[in-house]
Amino acid sequence: MAYKIAFFGTKPYDEKSFNKVNEDYGFEIKYFKGHLNMNNIVLTQGADVVCVFVNDTVDADVIKAMAENGVKLLALRCAGYNNVDLEAAKGRLTVVRVPAYSPYAVAEYTVALMLSLNRKIPRASWRTRDGNFSLHGLMGFDMHGKTVGVIGTGKIAKILIGILRGFGMKILAYDLYPDYKFAEEAGMTYTTLDELYHRSDIITLHCPLTAETKYMINEDSISKMKDGVMIVNTGRGQLIHTNALIEGLKNKKVGYAGLDVYEEENEYFYEDKSDKIIDDDTLARLLSFNNVIVTSHQAFFTKEALRNIANTTLQNIKDFEEGKPLVNEVK
Template sequence: MKTLIYSAKDFEIPYLEKANCKKHKFTFLEESLSSESAMKAIGYKAISISSADEASPIVIEKLKDFGVEYITLRSVGHDNVNLNSANTIEIRVANVPAYSPYAIAEHAVGLLLTLNRKLIESNKRVKSFNFDLNHLIGFDINEKTVGIIGTGKIGAIITKIMHGFGCELLGCDVVKNEELTKKYGMQYQSLEALCKNSDIISLHVPLNSETHHLIDKNLIDKMKPGVVIINTARGAVLNTKDVIKGLERGIIGALGIDVYEKERGLFFTNHSNDIITDEMIIKLNAMPNVLITGHQAFLTDEALTNIAETTIYNLDCWSKNGVTENELTKIVSKKK
């Protein structure tokens, strides 16, 4: 199948080519999908997009006009794709439902440890042969209360890891995972109670109408002073303006994020020679108790392999006029 790969990055191309084994005809495009770049899909039956791409109703309509029949995401999240429009005009969409929950969970723990023990500042000092230990005090994670919002595949692994640290575990999810309660002693609480009782909060929920700006001033005001918040889910799960105010007021003691509310057009690209006008990211970047990584939690060999293999699997199914179990749309399989 002739496929255009939007937002293709150098690090992922070898994985896609290896998984493809020359079955599908790929064209790699560094540019992200947008209303302007949609026309580049003319002549392609399928496209592949990442979380950096925009598949709004207008873009979906354009893709349909250009002859695109299939969209395969190289991500779990699909909040950047208007599925209602895709269903209506019959463009089939599939994602990668699980590539490596360990990659995300382990990155979240890495953010926590780096922030808590001030490893960035410590390393900067040592690089200058400054071995002063002042202002590098952290805290024992052992016996701290960790609130895990979203206890699906990634949240379950975070639970397991933090149990190993000797933490008390609180969970919040619309569906309770009873196994986590049995194995690790997780106590499920309301979102408000979890925020009130946790020393550390880790977010692992999808972005939708229910979770947009889930963490806002109302909940931040109920948190323990000095709480550490880690977000490797989606940027807009946090109300960034409210989080910045929480940091300035000292309610939030530290913030570790791999995702950002306004990351589209910013992340995945080198802006070191550009003038950045986003005041929120400028403020966050200037705070010594904030650690930001550029949406790289998924960046492990295992995860990239799984993403590539599932992407090719989706295309394989469609090329045989079949249905992949990863489809997000509800469209009857097309006949030859």
């Protein structure tokens, strides 16, 4: 019999992309709109696999209950796994993930944020819709010749660097494991974090969230940056201490911020809250700045990425079912 998959946090686009790809796999998928937690853990009974995304709760209690319900595999349809208690999963559940959806999608979106902030495109669009064709307050700067500091130089960052080099920008980078061969080919320079903070006109974050990188953008690091620096984050929300960023925006040290992620995003991102008051004071404060763009963790969101997510997730499940090596296992 085909494996049964309990799929949580379902959106219409998830169901559409997974159903299409599942035509080649033949799994039995039950879709649930709610996020996985202890209140709906009963829905995992009878499932061989539970499939979750970034806002599902997979703590020790949930893992224990899933295992008791007969679940064999936890399939993350995302790259990050900081919402999973891996220690609790050890010996109970195998965990697999999708390490990359489309690095082009995230790299291109990062550039879109930079350009939108610099040239104030959202504000210009709102104005002209109201019949205001004034250019006052819309001045930007040439990207050409400016210095970008790239923190983390994985697949996404390398594609981004190629795009930014096309603008004629100077690239500084920091990574715990520098790729000097790539640096030479790309015409970029690895440097220290302090040097990167000091010299960069734009800083963009592409590193994983770890104990070492949590809140790496904080009051101290912001104080080392150029006045009016642009900070872009399409990585993980907790790379930035949001209150420190707000202080930097208030005192004009930070000139622009483009955030596709937010450290407390679970309550809001991917949901329609337009008929409710935002009671997260920090998020509300961020949204009040006209030099800040906040989007709902959508950098990955392209047709190609959704197809890759579905293909990799279902192949992970098939490999587990057939006892094959799990190239995307999280240990």
